[in-house]
Amino acid sequence: MQSTKMIRKNFFSxxxxxxxxxxxxxxxxxxxxxxxxARVQAKYTRWVAYNRNLSNDPSCIVNFNFQGxxxxxxxxxxxxxxxxxxxxxxxxxxxxxxxxxxxxxxxxGAHNFEWVRAGRYGxxxxxxxxxGSDTYVCVPTTTAVDFTPTDGFTLMCWVKFDRLxxxxxxxxxSLWGTANDAAAQYDMYYNPYAxxxxxxxxxVDVFETCGTWMSxxxxxxxxxxxxxxxxxxxxxxxxxxxxxxxITAFINGEPLGDFLDTTNENPNTATAxxxxxxxxxxxxxxxxxxxxxxxxxxxxxxxxxxxTSLANNWLIKFNFQGKMDEFVVFKRPLPDxxxxxxxxxxxx
Amino acid sequence: xxxxxxxxxHNPRLRNKAVLGVVLFVLAILLIYSLLTREPPPPEGAxxxxxxxxxxxxxxxxxxxxxxxxDKRNKCRVCGGKLALAWKCRECKFEFPENKIASDGKLDNxxxxxxxxxxxxxxxxxxxxxxxxxxxxELK
Numbered sequence: 157m158q159s160t161k162m163i164r165k166n167f168f169s170x171x172x173x174x175x176x177x178x179x180x181x182x183x184x185x186x187x188x189x190x191x192x193x194a195r196v197q198a199k200y201t202r203w204v205a206y207n208r209n210l211s212n213d214p215s216c217i218v219n220f221n222f223q224g225x226x227x228x229x230x231x232x233x234x235x236x237x238x239x240x241x242x243x244x245x246x247x248x249x250x251x252x253x254x255x256x257x258x259x260x261x262x263x264x265g266a267h268n269f270e271w272v273r274a275g276r277y278g279x280x281x282x283x284x285x286x287x288g289s290d291t292y293v294c295v296p297t298t299t300a301v302d303f304t305p306t307d308g309f310t311l312m313c314w315v316k317f318d319r320l321x322x323x324x325x326x327x328x329x330s331l332w333g334t335a336n337d338a339a340a341q342y343d344m345y346y347n348p349y350a351x352x353x354x355x356x357x358x359x360v361d362v363f364e365t366c367g368t369w370m371s372x373x374x375x376x377x378x379x380x381x382x383x384x385x386x387x388x389x390x391x392x393x394x395x396x397x398x399x400x401x402x403i404t405a406f407i408n409g410e411p412l413g414d415f416l417d418t419t420n421e422n423p424n425t426a427t428a429x430x431x432x433x434x435x436x437x438x439x440x441x442x443x444x445x446x447x448x449x450x451x452x453x454x455x456x457x458x459x460x461x462x463x464t465s466l467a468n469n470w471l472i473k474f475n476f477q478g479k480m481d482e483f484v485v486f487k488r489p490l491p492d493x494x495x496x497x498x499x500x501x502x503x504x
Numbered sequence: 505x506x507x508x509x510x511x512x513x514h515n516p517r518l519r520n521k522a523v524l525g526v527v528l529f530v531l532a533i534l535l536i537y538s539l540l541t542r543e544p545p546p547p548e549g550a551x552x553x554x555x556x557x558x559x560x561x562x563x564x565x566x567x568x569x570x571x572x573x574x575d576k577r578n579k580c581r582v583c584g585g586k587l588a589l590a591w592k593c594r595e596c597k598f599e600f601p602e603n604k605i606a607s608d609g610k611l612d613n614x615x616x617x618x619x620x621x622x623x624x625x626x627x628x629x630x631x632x633x634x635x636x637x638x639x640x641x642e643l644k
Contacts, residue, residue, distance in 0.1 A: 175524055182531040186538055263639050272546045279543065287550035288589075289637035318549055319569040322624065454634035456595050473636065477550055 193278075199504070200277035206501040207241075210484060214245040217300045218255050218441075218485035222275065222282050233271060233282055235259075238293060242484075244300065254297040257443060257483075262290045262472040275481035276314060276381050276504045288318070288477025292445035298438045301329065301485060303341060304431070305363050305390060305399035308489035311342065312385040312498050313443075316479040317378060320346055323474035325446040326384060327483070330361055331439055331470065333449035339433035340364075343446060344386050344405070345474060360415075362388050362403045363431045367415035369405065376407050381481075383408050383499040389489035409499030411492060437466045443483060445472040549577075553638035555601050558585030562599060564640040570602075592642060593627035594634035600627070602637070 168176075204223075211219045219242040224231030233239070238257030244250035259267045269291050275281025284293075295301065303309045315326055328343035340361035347359040347368060359368045376382050385406035393399050405412045433439075439447055450471050451458040462468045482502060490498075512518045549568030555561070561582045570578055570589055578587050588601030603625050625635045 175528070179527065179531065182528075182535050186531070186534055189538075189542070261639070261641070262636075263641060265641060268551065268640065270550070274546045278545075285550050287552065289552060290639040290641070318567075319571065452633070454594060456632075456634060475637070477552075 196277050196504075197280055200280040203277070203281075203502050207482070210498075211241045212243055212245075213486070214243070215486050215488040216242040216484060217244045217250065217487055218242055218295065218483065220257055220483040222284055222481045222483075224282075230280075235271070236267060238284075238483075250300060255295055255300060257293040257295050259284075260292055260294050262292055262445070262475070267291060272479070274479065276502065281481055283316070283479040283481035285479050286444040286476050288321075288324075288475050290475065292472050292475060293443035295441040295443075298329075298435075298440055300487070301441050302435050303388070303487070304435075305401055307487070308387075308389045308401075309342075310385060310387045310486040310488065310490040310495065311344075311484070312383065312486075312495065313483040314381055314383055314481050314502060315476075316381045317346075318477045318479075320378060321477070322347065323446065324476040324478070325442075325444065325474045326476060326480075327441065327443050328446040329434060329439055329441045331433065331437070331447050331449050332473070333452045337452070338449070339431065339437075339439070341431045341434045341439070342386060342388065344384060345446060358384075358405060358407075358412075360386055360403065360405055362386070363401075365403060367403055367405070369412045369415050374407060374412060381504055383502065385409075385490075385495045385498070387489050387495065406492075406495050406499075408503075409496035437464070437469065439466065439470065441485075442472065443480065444476040446474040447471075448473045551640050553590040553640055553643060554587045555590035555599060556580035556583060556585045557588050557601055559583045562590050562638075562643070564643055590638040591625055591635050592638045593630060593632050594636065595632040596627060596630040598627055598629035599638065600629070603628075 207219070207221050210216050218240055220238040221241060222233060222238065224233055236259045238259070240252040240255040240257070242252055242255070244252060244255075259269045261267045268287055268289075270285040270287075272283055272285050273279045273281070275283035286292075311327060313326060317324065323345055325343060325345040328340075328345070330338070330340035330343045332338050332340075340363065342360070342362050344358060344360045347357055357369050357374045359366065361367075383406075387404045387406070388401050389404075390399055390401045403415070405415070448471050450469050451460075451463075453473060454471055459465075459468050484498075512522050547566055549566045551564050552567040552570075553562060553564050554567060554570070559580060559582055561580055563581065565577060565581070567577060567587075567589075568575060570587060572578060579585070580587055590599055591602055592599050626633055627635050
């Protein structure tokens with residue numbers, strides 16, 4: 157009897173164990189969010205350092221980090237401008253502020269963008285909410301972002317789609333028109349028609365080439381942040397002296413592989429027919445929409461007596477709905493490893 | 505009161521229970537405070553102009569994915585009918601729901617794709633291509 161009592165005294169009762177578990181559970185509930193926040197903040201801090209480093213790359217000409225100006229990364233960004241932090245040291249006479257992005261409303265008046273603290277790093281990272289109807293960002297100066305087929309360049313950005321719908325244009329420096337009359341330097345947009353809806357596929361126009369990837373090549377987490385990159389690399393001139401280049405698109409740091417060259421497949425229906433008009437008309441770089449020829453999409457408002465005026469010729473369509481929180485342009489083709497590095501250092 | 509506290513303190517069983525009780529109480533208060541003061545995430549989606557396919561009501565509301573049947577915001581605030589994004593013709597000012605083109609993977613041919621792009625949101629009233637999603641600024 158005595159020994160039974162002794163044994164029982166050395167054990168915890170069920171109530172005591174439950175109480176300890178409850179205390180641990182409450183402590184965990186209290187502390188885990190803070191631990192997770194600390195982890196996210198550490199990743200954010202790492203990205204801030206990486207992004208500042210990008211700005212000092214001599215070939216970086218646009219770097220929108222979507223954060224506060226003057227290095228105060230925690231401050232709210234200016235309400236109506238994306239500040240370009242790239243040094244652009246390689247370009248003659250380059251001034252970063254000429255390549256600031258202006259937040260605009262395609263119908264005129266005040267813009268309808270929303271700045272939200274819901275970027276890749278939650279409350280630490282600001283993101284710009286595009287509304288899919290009238291919001292777009294315009295980089296009005298074109299000189300440093302004008303490229304020719306003998307150049308090389310890379311564009312990278314982080315976006316989060318609210319909804320994948322046809323033509324959601326991430327960026328463009330184009331004038332979309334008819335099958336026989338359109339202009340493109342470069343653009344990238346969502347296109348569900350290359351495969352089953354929902355899996356996702358993207359089209360790019362680079363100079364005179366339209367490329368599309370079959371949906372089997374493109375799969376990503378549609379609910380999360382996605383890293384896009386478009387790279388063009390001049391390779392050689394053909395026998396007629398025409399420059400030829402290599403176009404590669406990347407999703408989440410991985411190259412998509414060979415694209416379906418829709419220009420060559422259906423030459424009479426190509427939607428990108430040349431880059432020259434883009435330069436002549438100084439078509440600006442647009443984020444969140446596609447530049448389109450007024451004369452085809454809004455005939456009533458096109459003044460045929462003034463065909464060379466960009467203001468007369470140009471309107472924005474195919475607006476993107478979702479968030480964007482980083483956009484960079486390099487005037488060189490980055491190697492695969494550098495593009496993967498940008499994704500790796502910036503992912504959530 | 506003091507006597508009662510003394511009595512509890514001098515009884516090891518009661519003292520342990522009391523300390524545990526106080527700890528649990530404090531933790532519970534901290535938990536409730538933490539839950540109440542936690543910053544809610546900003547609402548998802550953007551302000552879009554929508555049109556009810558049943559009653560024609562047009563209004564601006566925050567929408568993430570209009571095709572998501574699980575999102576309660578995708579029902580008409582008046583009749584509970586199906587919502588679509590509202591488009592407007594710049595020429596005849598006709599307002600209409602966004603056209604849903606069959607996206608069944610049968611448009612791999614570029615010509616078909618091109619035609620689909622051009623005709624996607626042609627105005628159903630006058631046939632103009634000068635159509636665009638409505639902005640909240642355009643609501644009367």
